[in-house]
Amino acid sequence: MPVKAIVTGVLLVLMVVLLVSFIEYFLPLSVKADMDMLCRSTLLRMENAGGLRSDEEEALNLELGKIGLTGINIDGSPYAKQGRNLNLRVEGYYTYSKLRSLFKREDVTVHMVYDKTTMSRKLVN
Amino acid sequence: MAIQKHRGQLAPVKEDAVEAERGTGGSRGSRSNRGNRSNRGNRGTTRGGSGDRCDRGERSSRGNNATRGNRGSAVLEVLVGVAMLVFVVLPVFSGVMEKYILLEKSRIIRDAVDLTNISAYNALDTGELGMVRVDMPKSEAMKIFMDILAANLSLNDDLTPKPDSVAEGLVQVSSLEIYATYNTDFPTTCPNGTTIVRPCVHSCINIPIKPSLFRSVILNLLGKDHIDAVVHVDSEIPLDN
Numbered sequence: 158m159p160v161k162a163i164v165t166g167v168l169l170v171l172m173v174v175l176l177v178s179f180i181e182y183f184l185p186l187s188v189k190a191d192m193d194m195l196c197r198s199t200l201l202r203m204e205n206a207g208g209l210r211s212d213e214e215e216a217l218n219l220e221l222g223k224i225g226l227t228g229i230n231i232d233g234s235p236y237a238k239q240g241r242n243l244n245l246r247v248e249g250y251y252t253y254s255k256l257r258s259l260f261k262r263e264d265v266t267v268h269m270v271y272d273k274t275t276m277s278r279k280l281v282n
Numbered sequence: 283m284a285i286q287k288h289r290g291q292l293a294p295v296k297e298d299a300v301e302a303e304r305g306t307g308g309s310r311g312s313r314s315n316r317g318n319r320s321n322r323g324n325r326g327t328t329r330g331g332s333g334d335r336c337d338r339g340e341r342s343s344r345g346n347n348a349t350r351g352n353r354g355s356a357v358l359e360v361l362v363g364v365a366m367l368v369f370v371v372l373p374v375f376s377g378v379m380e381k382y383i384l385l386e387k388s389r390i391i392r393d394a395v396d397l398t399n400i401s402a403y404n405a406l407d408t409g410e411l412g413m414v415r416v417d418m419p420k421s422e423a424m425k426i427f428m429d430i431l432a433a434n435l436s437l438n439d440d441l442t443p444k445p446d447s448v449a450e451g452l453v454q455v456s457s458l459e460i461y462a463t464y465n466t467d468f469p470t471t472c473p474n475g476t477t478i479v480r481p482c483v484h485s486c487i488n489i490p491i492k493p494s495l496f497r498s499v500i501l502n503l504l505g506k507d508h509i510d511a512v513v514h515v516d517s518e519i520p521l522d523n
Contacts, residue, residue, distance in 0.1 A: 160356045161355060161356050164359050164360055165359065168360070172367070175367065175371060179375045186383070186386055190389070193393065201400075242430075242433070272436075273393075273433075274430055274433040275400060275430065
């Protein structure tokens with residue numbers, strides 16, 4: 158009877174460890190999706206405004222910080238007239254605690270980059 | 283000192299054991315409890331005779347069988363658990379993870395194509411716009427589309443992938459249509475079947491991608507070198523009027 162209980166316990170622990178480590182794989186993917194969404198909306202605003210304004214940059218920095226990114230570096234075209242390329246490059250680091258072995262967790266840092274180009278639509282007469 | 287004390291404690295126990303062999307019972311002092319217990323046990327076996335021995339033997343053999351049964355069920359449980367992990371949990375997780383990664387790749391490509399479509403606004407004829415008409419030369423739109431697509435998907439000018447690209451092979455533009463006021467009676471339908479009611483840019487690209495987990499196994503099962511993702515995006519042209 159104790160053997161059975163021990164075996165069941167060990168199997169349960171293994172299952173839980175696997176489940177937790179599986180779920181943790183989705184964390185950086187989810188953060189990257191959030192980052193892409195924030196950067197994309199900023200790029201669309203840049204397209205309308207013809208460049209990256211400083212208040213937009215600050216707002217993006219703040220939003221990215223809220224989702225857990227650190228060491229954020231935002232590099233966007235400050236001004237482009239209609240028909241010229243506008244580029245937004247955002248880099249950041251996401252650190253999260255990950256299950257490395259059965260009872261050991263370690264901090265893992267992932268480097269995330271968003272780099273997209275569009276064209277300015279702002280007409281200046 | 284300690285040895286003497288130890289000896290002193292052991293002495294009455296020896297006496298009790300001798301008494302137990304004689305079958306006379308033991309003293310009831312606090313020190314002799316262990317002796318009494320062993321005494322009772324001995325008496326039980328001597329009184330019981332051969333019948334009791336048989337019972338005990340059966341009990342012990344039943345006990346052995348039960349222990350073997352427990353061990354057997356534990357081994358079976360381990361096997362079932364490992365089989366579940368290997369054949370159920372891991373494949374299900376891999377499937378879900380693979381699907382999620384493919385969807386993410388598809389989303390990244392879709393976003394890039396949408397941005398590219400929106401960039402094609404810049405082929406708008408600004409002279410025509412002044413007359414509240416949307417006009418767009420297709421060759422210019424195509425050039426802008428290819429340039430921006432290459433920049434957003436990290437491709438070379440001939441649409442072959444750079445090392446950090448999400449694409450795994452040559453990207454092909456299946457269709458690029460511009461539905462503007464001068465060439466279209468709205469509503470209409472795009473080649474992929476979407477109803478279009480306003481000026482818009484339709485594009486459809488074929489982009490080869492590869493699975494991330496168990497790449498070779500999945501590709502061998504499919505009998506392909508890569509998976510062709512067909513990304514179709516219709517982006518409406520914003521008009522103020």
